[in-house]
Amino acid sequence: MSAPAVIVHPDAGLLAKAAAARIVTRLVDAQAARGSASIVLTGGGIGIAVLAELAKAPARDAVDWGALDVWWGDERYLPEGDPERNETQAREALLDGVGLDPARVHAMPAPGGPDGGSPEAGAERYAEALRAAARPGDPLGVPAFDVCLLGVGPDTHVASLFPEQPALYEEERSVVAVHGAPKPPPTRVSLTLPAIRSAAEVWLLASGEAKAEAVRLALAPEAGPVQVPAAGARGRSRTLFLLDRAAASRLPEGLTAPGLL
Numbered sequence: 001m002s003a004p005a006v007i008v009h010p011d012a013g014l015l016a017k018a019a020a021a022r023i024v025t026r027l028v029d030a031q032a033a034r035g036s037a038s039i040v041l042t043g044g045g046i047g048i049a050v051l052a053e054l055a056k057a058p059a060r061d062a063v064d065w066g067a068l069d070v071w072w073g074d075e076r077y078l079p080e081g082d083p084e085r086n087e088t089q090a091r092e093a094l095l096d097g098v099g100l101d102p103a104r105v106h107a108m109p110a111p112g113g114p115d116g117g118s119p120e121a122g123a124e125r126y127a128e129a130l131r132a133a134a135r136p137g138d139p140l141g142v143p144a145f146d147v148c149l150l151g152v153g154p155d156t157h158v159a160s161l162f163p164e165q166p167a168l169y170e171e172e173r174s175v176v177a178v179h180g181a182p183k184p185p186p187t188r189v190s191l192t193l194p195a196i197r198s199a200a201e202v203w204l205l206a207s208g209e210a211k212a213e214a215v216r217l218a219l220a221p222e223a224g225p226v227q228v229p230a231a232g233a234r235g236r237s238r239t240l241f242l243l244d245r246a247a248a249s250r251l252p253e254g255l256t257a258p259g260l261l
Ligand SMILES: O=C(O)[C@H](O)[C@@H](O)[C@H](O)[C@H](O)COP(=O)(O)O
Pocket: 042, 043, 044, 045, 046, 047, 074, 075, 076, 086, 150, 151, 152, 153, 154, 157, 158, 159, 160, 183
């Protein structure tokens, strides 16, 4: 697992724009090398704001959208089209405006689909889709995502992995159902930490004072992933904390480039 690097932008708007530009470069590089790319999206304020900025990015269409696989790190287990679903918000912010191959947009399950309303069955079906997309040698039968985006909750959750919850102890499965999530809605489907760690790069996004303590904890050397899930979210080759000044305001001096705080 890669040691995290911290990049601080002056405010949330610039953070979203800079992260969007970084996604373009990352996906273009991956497609130049392999002919295709894969990204894991996240929900939440800054996660969706980044997609909205990506939709407006001048170099947006340098990405070959038809050769991109889109996955989700988690989903709120709500009916298809529900405005609170991460997928709905991502489609509105970006996905429905670019030339993706619908077969390569891998939405997480919803009630009323083929899973008989069971998030557990839905999680298993998503794990199956990941296995089908994995290449020989990909860890855990999960594709080695080029980039996995993760918002960070004020309690240090990432995806729908909340502190001290059973999902954090999962070492075998790549996708689990989550019940009783402290952030509504209570029922969700989430990648597990091992699945997140199969990503080549993991980018944790956080903006605002309310995330400063969570970011500090996530970067503290003694933090364990069960108490601090964001501390367990690391990429195989790179981990970035992409922050605005407010979210970085409780970091020790040495962790951020001078002059950015
Ligand atoms: O379903 C969700 O809500 C997200 O996937 C969740 O993991 C989110 O990224 C964090 O809670 C941060 O959300 P905010 O950026 O809105 O604080």
